[in-house]
Amino acid sequence: MKSSTKEKTIDGPKDMASASLRRGPLIGAITNPRWVLLVPFLLFVGAITAVSPSFLGIDNILQVLRQISVPGLIALGVTFVVICGRLDLSVGALLSLTTVTVIGLHDRFGPLGAIAACMGVGLAVGAVNGILVAYWRLNSLLVTLAMMSIIMSVTRIVTGGKSASMSTDTGWFSQLGGGYVFGIPIPVYIFLGAAVVLSVxxxxxxxxxxxxxxxxxxxxxxxxxxRSKAVIFGAYLLSGAMTGVAAVILGSRTMAAQLEIGSGYEMNVFAAIILGGTSLLGGAGGIWRTVCGVAVLGLLQNGLLQVGLPYYTQWLVTWAILIVAVWVDLASGRGRVWA
Structure with missing residues (x-):
């Protein structure tokens, strides 16, 4: 069992690799989720750079890294769930609830109390998802979709339908999301540090x-x-915890939160995970693949804004990338491009 796991972790299953060789290098590349979008991405980067030379400037790159830190942290946790062969679509709604929690409780209980409550909410939701999916054997898609609706309702009930806000914080809490060390945003350090720890x-x-x-x-x-149930439960617990960490960073940066501040994050998270090469079928993937997927998606979205396209075009492009990445993932799993 250990040898097969290692094969999937590093290079993928041997039979899949040999099948790619039998199909030839061209088809093998087409059905490889890690490379199928590389050429279009490089062409996109070249075109955006030609139109806006500042696109690959250090200031813009740092801005992109700062922006992807929040969805990136969530994606790191969800990667465990996806490798287990499950889904977690509740992370966007959970980000809204946890961000509202850390902001709403900051002035009352201080930053440490607010962070503790935020992490507690994230872990609680992750535990409920884990129990329903792992121990009750319910479908992860249906469970997390239902949880998304429940969390959205709870957020409105808790806040009374009003956005959360906090007084200006000039201490360490505000630095978590808005500070810099050696010219690099602190959220980037947190994101990459979490990636190192979770990769190990x-x-x-x-x-x-x-x-x-x-x-x-x-x-x-x-x-x-x-016990596979305990493993699946642990994966959902980790997903909820990382969403809580992301909420702390987001709350520190914005100092206020609308009720649907996390809306749509689940789509970006799954697009990045699949774009990085983690299989929806389970059993294959990696943390650094997810980091690459998040970075590529962040550059794509930033590039669209650089050329002056409306913000909503990001969603169209993200959906297109998600569909293509899922298609390639499934094609790679069944050994052929078309069904």
Whole structure:
């Protein structure tokens, strides 16, 4: 079991690689989720740079890195869920609730109390999702869609339908989302630091290896002597926790939150995860793949704004990327481009 898990973690299954070779290098590249959008992306970067030379400037790159830190943190946690072969569509609504929580409680309980409450909410929602999906064996798509609706309702009830705000904070809390160290935004350090820790956690620990095993073949993992339910539960718990961390960064940066501040984040998160090469079928993926997917998606969205296109074009492009990435992922899994 360990050898097969390692194959999926680093290079992917051997039979899939050999199938790509048999189909030839062109078809093998077309059906490889990690490379299928590389050429269009490079062409896009070249075109945007020609129109707006500042696109690849250091200031704009740092701005993009700062912007992707929030969806990136969420994506790191959701990556564990996807590798387990499950989904979590509640993260956008949970980001709204946790951001409203950390902002709304800041003035009353101070930054530490607000952060603790925010993390508690994230962990609680992750635990409920984990129980319903792992132990009650309910469909993850339906569970997290229902949870998304529940969280949106709870957010409105808790806030009375009003946006949350806090007094101006000039202390350490405001620096989490808006500060700089050596000219680099602090959220970038937090995002990359979390990526390093979770990458080691995924690839070097027993839990991480079991995540791949459950996603690859849950039945076989049960016969291997460990509880797959506990692994799936842990993945959802981690997803909720990372959403809480993202909410702290977002709240620190905005100092206020509308009720739907996290709306649409779930689409960006899944587009980035799949774009990075983590398979929706489970059992294959990686933290640094997700980091690359988040960065590419952030550059694409920033480039659209650089050339003066309306903000909503980001959603159209993100949907297109998501559809193509899912198609390539499924095509790679079944060994052919067309169904």
């Amino acid at each position: 956690f995924l690839t070097r620990t027993t839990f991480g290896r079991r995540v791949f095993a459950v996603g690859g073949n849950e039945t076989a993992s049960e016969f291997s002597g460990f």
